[in-house]
Amino acid sequence: MIATLLIQHEKLEQLPSGGTLSPYGVHQKHGQITSQALQLLSSQRRQFSNTYISVKLDETSGVAVMKLKRPPVNSLNMELLTEFAINLEKLEIDRGCRGVILTSAVPRIFSAGLDITEMCGKNADHYGEFWRAVQEMWLKLYGSSMVTIAAINGSSPAGGCLMALSCDYRIIANNKKYTIGLNETQLGIVAPFWFKDIITEVIGHRAAERSLQLGMLYSPTDALKIGLVDEVVAEDKVQSTASAVMAQWLTLPDHARQITKSMMRKPSLDRLVTHREADITNFVSYITRDSIQKSLQMYMEMLKKKGR
Numbered sequence: 001m002i003a004t005l006l007i008q009h010e011k012l013e014q015l016p017s018g019g020t021l022s023p024y025g026v027h028q029k030h031g032q033i034t035s036q037a038l039q040l041l042s043s044q045r046r047q048f049s050n051t052y053i054s055v056k057l058d059e060t061s062g063v064a065v066m067k068l069k070r071p072p073v074n075s076l077n078m079e080l081l082t083e084f085a086i087n088l089e090k091l092e093i094d095r096g097c098r099g100v101i102l103t104s105a106v107p108r109i110f111s112a113g114l115d116i117t118e119m120c121g122k123n124a125d126h127y128g129e130f131w132r133a134v135q136e137m138w139l140k141l142y143g144s145s146m147v148t149i150a151a152i153n154g155s156s157p158a159g160g161c162l163m164a165l166s167c168d169y170r171i172i173a174n175n176k177k178y179t180i181g182l183n184e185t186q187l188g189i190v191a192p193f194w195f196k197d198i199i200t201e202v203i204g205h206r207a208a209e210r211s212l213q214l215g216m217l218y219s220p221t222d223a224l225k226i227g228l229v230d231e232v233v234a235e236d237k238v239q240s241t242a243s244a245v246m247a248q249w250l251t252l253p254d255h256a257r258q259i260t261k262s263m264m265r266k267p268s269l270d271r272l273v274t275h276r277e278a279d280i281t282n283f284v285s286y287i288t289r290d291s292i293q294k295s296l297q298m299y300m301e302m303l304k305k306k307g308r
């Protein structure tokens, strides 16, 4: 139902010629193909956009660029998470798409993580539904058979870091104002077991334990030192580096790479799938505790004061 609504709401991008570039191909309005339209045709770009996500798929390379666009900080609310999962699923089943570059359309911010307002002052049903959407986003992204590259062009705490960690490769902009990490303990909350699993898989047990206990946020160069990201590049080279790395990964036969990826990731994915309902129940009973609600409210107040 949500999927159908979202697909119906995809914007048809206007071509300069007056035709439209729909997600399913180019339609000429006036029967005459201009040179601009021909250029667009030769690069075969399909684009679609929802409220908080935009996707451009270059059919020649088979690479889609998916941008988060929820200013001011790309916090992950229910709607963004749902759009994300639906768009990724659409690309997953699209034979023309082999890789996705995940990045942000908001300057200086990749994603501020889960929208804290979704976890404060709401009822248990809401929390359950929200958590299912968070799980779904992760299952789709971590379980994707496509090559996924995070082009981290801004700060990426908590859930933003989880998204980046779920990709196959991470490139971050060299700007010491940007930070990345799973900082949940700084909010007075505990990162769920699957957040813990994935950071452990990426940076190893010792570094993950220290990082999680202290809720550490790293500068790009420190993140590189512990293996939380794979490359630090100049701010204006993030997208081009992501495209170059993607092209390299796509030289490998999909079948062999996909099976290898699935072999590596299956145990963690299975663990959440098996315990999915229990994880939701745990989240709801944890988040509805008075002490946790207080911690989150205090954190939000601190953020608001800082912004003034």
Ligand SMILES: CCCCC/C=C/C(=O)SCCNC(=O)CCNC(=O)[C@H](O)C(C)(C)COP(=O)(O)OP(=O)(O)OC[C@H]1O[C@@H](n2cnc3c(N)ncnc32)[C@H](O)[C@@H]1OP(=O)(O)O
Pocket: 072, 073, 075, 109, 111, 112, 113, 114, 115, 116, 117, 155, 157, 158, 159, 160, 183, 184, 187, 189, 190, 191, 192, 283, 286, 287, 300, 303, 304, 306, 307
């Ligand atoms: C069992 C429970 C487990 C749950 C696991 C939880 C995972 C999570 O992801 S929890 C979220 C953790 N996120 C953070 O700690 C990040 C908090 N935000 C920041 O550190 C900063 O906002 C920033 C570095 C991302 C950006 O800084 P800046 O550009 O200076 O922007 P502001 O701080 O002024 O923020 C602007 C605006 O946005 C609101 N906001 C920021 N983050 C969130 C968020 N995660 N959720 C909701 N709203 C957020 C902030 O309050 C400001 O609002 P206004 O004051 O109304 O403008």
